[in-house]
Amino acid sequence: MAGLVPAISIRLQSRMTRRAQLILVIIAFAFTTSAKAEFPDHPIRMIVPQAAGSATDTLTRVLASALADELHQQVVVDDRPGGALTLGLDLTAKSPPDGYTLCMGPIGALAITRHLVVPLDIARDFQPIALTARGQLLLAVSPATPFHSVPELIDYAKQNPGKLLNASSSNGSPGHVGGELFKFMTGTDIVHVPYKGGAPAINDLMAGRVQLMFESLNSIAPLRVPAPCVRLRSAAITARRPFPICRPSPRPAFPAIPRRPGLA
Numbered sequence: 001m002a003g004l005v006p007a008i009s010i011r012l013q014s015r016m017t018r019r020a021q022l023i024l025v026i027i028a029f030a031f032t033t034s035a036k037a038e039f040p041d042h043p044i045r046m047i048v049p050q051a052a053g054s055a056t057d058t059l060t061r062v063l064a065s066a067l068a069d070e071l072h073q074q075v076v077v078d079d080r081p082g083g084a085l086t087l088g089l090d091l092t093a094k095s096p097p098d099g100y101t102l103c104m105g106p107i108g109a110l111a112i113t114r115h116l117v118v119p120l121d122i123a124r125d126f127q128p129i130a131l132t133a134r135g136q137l138l139l140a141v142s143p144a145t146p147f148h149s150v151p152e153l154i155d156y157a158k159q160n161p162g163k164l165l166n167a168s169s170s171n172g173s174p175g176h177v178g179g180e181l182f183k184f185m186t187g188t189d190i191v192h193v194p195y196k197g198g199a200p201a202i203n204d205l206m207a208g209r210v211q212l213m214f215e216s217l218n219s220i221a222p223l224r225v226p227a228p229c230v231r232l233r234s235a236a237i238t239a240r241r242p243f244p245i246c247r248p249s250p251r252p253a254f255p256a257i258p259r260r261p262g263l264a
Contacts, residue, residue, distance in 0.1 A: 039099060043074040047103045049088025051081040051197020054169060055216035059133055060104040081197050084171040085109035086120065093125040104132070108173040137178050137214045144208035153212065154186045161189035165210040169198035169219075178214035 046064050050056045057079055064075040080088035089109055095101035103126070110122055120126075139150065147153045157164050166183075168175035171194045183190050193210055195201035198219040205213050 040071055040073045042100065043076050044071070044099075045076050045078050045101050047088045047092050047101065048077060048079045049081065049085045049103070049109050050079065050106065050169060051199055052079045053199035053219070054081075054197050055135070055219040056104055056106045058219070063104070063132060081170070084194075085173070089120055089126075093120055102129070106174075108170070108177075112172045112174065112177055135216050137174060138217050139182075139212065139214055140205065141212045142205050142208045142210065145211050154188060157186070157188035157190055162191060164188075164190045164212060165193050166190045167193050167195060167201040167205055167210040167213040169201055169215070170194050170196065174216070175214040179212075182214070 044067070046060055046067075048054070048057050048060050057077070060077050064077050068075040080091055083090070085106070085108055088103060089105070092101055092103035105126065105128075110126075139153075141147060141153065145153075145156075147156050166179040168179060170176065173194075175198075176192060176194060179190065179192060182188075190212070193201075195204070198215055201210070201213060202215065202219065204210050
């Protein structure tokens with residue numbers, strides 16, 4: 001493990017540098033004006049509609065650092081969680097369209113939340129710049145629970161309807177939707193508990209106040225930090241093959257779950 005952290009860091013920094021260069025070019029063309037000052041002549045703000053410590057926040061800070069190096073200008077990360085991810089989006093939409101306010105829009109905010117609450121028109125109010133990352137969700141359970149696999153979780157949930165609590169970073173987040181899809185596909189009754197960010201939800205999961213959570217790997221079990229694998233029990237990952245998040249034992253890919261009638 002000693003040599004793993006630098007290697008991952010170097011690869012991540014290299015990818016983020018390339019993405020930062022692309023974003024810089026797009027911003028420069030998108031917001032070119034007749035103003036005398038050369039862009040950027042003051043700090044840029046990157047709004048994150050999720051809490052500090054979330055996967056989106058972590059990714060944004062890496063990208064902001066790379067952007068700052070390319071722009072030779074400070075890039076400030078501004079976490080604005082709440083409102084089912086809409087507070088940060090609303091703040092971004094109401095900012096001047098001058099290139100000095102950017103938003104890291106997670107898929108939960110741009111593709112899911114818009115169907116739950118509609119204070120904004122995503123297509124009208126935002127200009128996409130670049131895709132920065134792809135990832136999977138990890139199904140993690142509290143070590144206080146008696147189940148060690150997805151089938152055991154399903155059996156327990158069916159025998160104890162309404163007793164299991166599924167935490168998520170917010171209403172409308174991928175973890176929320178993933179949990180609801182899991183319930184629908186398995187015919188189980190699991191109570192959703194939304195939080196204001198992934199970090200407090202993970203803390204309660206580790207403490208046993210909630211029993212399960214669908215969350216991004218970056219938040220809940222990153223390769224470079226093995227500690228969460230001790231304090232949480234990972235059941236499966238939403239990937240097509242086993243994934244080595246907790247060495248030396250890779251987590252199993254999500255098992256096939258029979259579709260319920262009417263599931264598209």
